[in-house]
Amino acid sequence: MDHLLNKRVKDIQISGIRKFYNMVSNYKDAISLTIGQPDFPTPDHIKDAAKLALDNNKTVYTHNAGIIELRKAISNYYKKYNLEYNPEDEIIVTNGASEAIYIALNTILEKDCEVILPAPVYPGYEPVIKLLEAKPVYVDTTKNDFKITAELIKPHLTDKTRCIIIPSPSNPTGVMLNKNELLEIAKLLKDKDIFILSDEIYSELSYDFEHTSIASFKEVFDKTIVINGLSKSHSMTGFRIGYVLSPSYISKEMIKVHQYINSCACSISQYAALEALTNGLLDCNIMKEEYKKRRDFVYKKLIKMGLDTVKPNGAFYIFPSIKKFNINSLEFAVKLLETQKVAVIPGDAFSPLGEGYIRISYASSIEILKKGLEKIQKFLEGLS
Structure with a gap:
């Protein structure tokens, strides 16, 4: 019956973000800098409102x-x-x-x-x-x-x-x-x-x-x-x-x-x-200030590594170029995960024009980002 399934559905692919995020689960203790998931808990007063609605x-x-x-x-x-x-x-x-x-x-x-x-x-x-x-x-x-x-x-x-x-x-x-x-x-x-x-x-x-x-x-x-x-x-x-x-x-x-x-x-x-x-209109301010610190930290580290990187103005992603290493983004991400247990998203997940880049999410603590970036630097030294 497979031939009767909607061809347009069969032709689309699972998101490259999710595909790589799911791959990380096979690597115990891997540092995941992949998905756009804030690492802050939902504020307590919002959770309390949900509980009250249930009650x-x-x-x-x-x-x-x-x-x-x-x-x-x-x-x-x-x-x-x-x-x-x-x-x-x-x-x-x-x-x-x-x-x-x-x-x-x-x-x-x-x-x-x-x-x-x-x-x-x-x-x-x-x-x-x-x-x-x-x-x-x-x-x-x-x-x-x-x-x-x-x-x-x-x-x-x-x-x-x-x-x-x-x-x-x-x-x-x-x-x-x-x-x-x-x-x-x-x-x-x-x-x-x-x-x-x-x-x-x-x-x-x-x-x-x-x-x-x-x-x-x-x-x-x-x-x-x-x-x-x-x-x-x-x-x-x-x-x-x-x-x-x-x-x-x-x-x-x-x-x-x-x-x-x-x-x-x-x-x-x-x-x-x-x-x-x-x-909760001010709830975001604490998160925003922390993300900004992380943005600055990650950007400086990537520049120091010699990666061409556009400084982001918002969100919690950064998209450095890896073109100088002559390796496609999927191969880069897979090898980084296999050798250093650090996960990033290959740029080709974001259309063919994303090839030659990787996406790093900085929705993680400075400590985790520091460890992850140190491993990325070690990986880059091996490529050079």
């Missing part, structure tokens, strides 16, 4: 779009980015940001249309695009410090372009776009029938300048879909709470896709998220 029997279906109290809290939260979204019909609470991406792309894409992506890029977009029989179009950002710009986008625009995805801060590079760079993209797209998917899941983890949402520019507000969630900002990955913000004419269509695959996000998690976005 109060908040265990039933909620409104498809999420409890209104949480949608109001999300609306208030996004005002700091100079944005106003109506909690009644412009906000949908989802099962993580991954579901938010899925329902957004399902709502706006059709067969044979094109989606522009900055590359290297998070591998969660391309499979959804291909499942919908649309075409991913990669913009090479490697010669521009991993920044997508209006100038780089322009040559890739066609009459089939339906959407541009802008992840800022970016996974895997940690690079983010500043206000002026985003404004130039907004100006380019303002008169074009092209949607913008702005993935802002790392918005709270910005170190060198404030996060700007491209949706805050009136020129493109009506065509922008914003993705965010609580996984990274409040270390709530397992709670699976994301959300999607968009003008009501888009949201009213997205809610249909959402309700038929998920009904609603977990009720208990929604009450925990409500606590996070009302009484």
